[in-house]
Amino acid sequence: MKCPKCGTENPAGKIVCRNCGTRLRVQPGSQAAVRWTDAELMSWVRADVRRLLIVSAMVIAGGIAIGLALR
Numbered sequence: 074m075k076c077p078k079c080g081t082e083n084p085a086g087k088i089v090c091r092n093c094g095t096r097l098r099v100q101p102g103s104q105a106a107v108r109w110t111d112a113e114l115m116s117w118v119r120a121d122v123r124r125l126l127i128v129s130a131m132v133i134a135g136g137i138a139i140g141l142a143l144r
């Protein structure tokens with residue numbers, strides 16, 4: 074793997090450049106985070122919000138049903 078800063082060829086699997094110490098490969102987690110776009114993140118959040126709304130709607134509907142049954 075070639076260092077992006079100084080151009081030194083480093084053995085595969087090396088995390089930092091042997092010449093200048095520049096980080097050659099990012100952590101697996103942060104690489105995935107970089108790949109996510111804002112739109113993808115927003116769609117994730119929106120899906121979570123929708124799920125939360127469905128669950129709370131079911132809880133409210135259940136509460137109303139119990140309230141009507143006890144009346």
Ligand SMILES: [Zn+2]
Nearest residue numbers: 076079090093
């Ligand atoms: Zn380097």
